[in-house]
Amino acid sequence: MQTTQHVLFERSEMKDRHLVRKKIREHIADKAKLPILIFPEGTCINNTSVMMFKKGSFEVGGTIHPVAIKYDPRFGDAFWNSTKNSMMTYVFNVMTSWAIVCNVWYLPPMVKEEEEDAVHFANRVKAVIAARGGMSVLPWDGGLKRKKVKESFKEEQQKKYCQIV
Numbered sequence: 001m002q003t004t005q006h007v008l009f010e011r012s013e014m015k016d017r018h019l020v021r022k023k024i025r026e027h028i029a030d031k032a033k034l035p036i037l038i039f040p041e042g043t044c045i046n047n048t049s050v051m052m053f054k055k056g057s058f059e060v061g062g063t064i065h066p067v068a069i070k071y072d073p074r075f076g077d078a079f080w081n082s083t084k085n086s087m088m089t090y091v092f093n094v095m096t097s098w099a100i101v102c103n104v105w106y107l108p109p110m111v112k113e114e115e116e117d118a119v120h121f122a123n124r125v126k127a128v129i130a131a132r133g134g135m136s137v138l139p140w141d142g143g144l145k146r147k148k149v150k151e152s153f154k155e156e157q158q159k160k161y162c163q164i165v
Helices: 015-030 088-097 118-133 149-165
Strands: 068-071 101-106
Touching: 068 118, 101 118
Parallel strands: none
Antiparallel strands: 068 101
C-alpha cells in the first residue's frame, strides 16, 4: 500500500481526520496524480440501498466522479452478513460461488455547487448513484448494523409516524 499512495487513517482519531483531509487536498491539487477512490459509505450493505455518505470525502473540494456498483446475486452473493456468517463461511461461499457478477455505472462528474455544504453535496451524489443502481436512499450510516439505535432516533421516527396518522 505504501507504494501506491494509499491514505490510511483511524476514523475515531480527530488528528487523523485533519491530516487525511490535508493529504487528500494535496493529492487533488497535483494533476499528475491519479484520482482517489473513496467508498464514502464506510461499509457495505445488502445491495438494496445506499447508506449515508461520510461528509469528509465531500469537504475537500475537487470533482467527484460517482460510480454506482450493484452486485447481481444470481451466481453468487458478494454481501457478507457478519451477524449470520463467520468470515470463514463468507470466504468459502465466495470462493465456491459460480461467479461474482457486478454491474458498474460510471456517472457524469459532479462538482459542489456554490451554496451547497458538504452534507448536501454528499446527499446529491448519493441520490444520483442510488437512482442509477435502482436502489433506495437511506438517511443513516452503517453504524446501525452494529450498534443499538439511539432512543432519540426512534422517538423522531415515532413523531413522524404520528404526524402521518
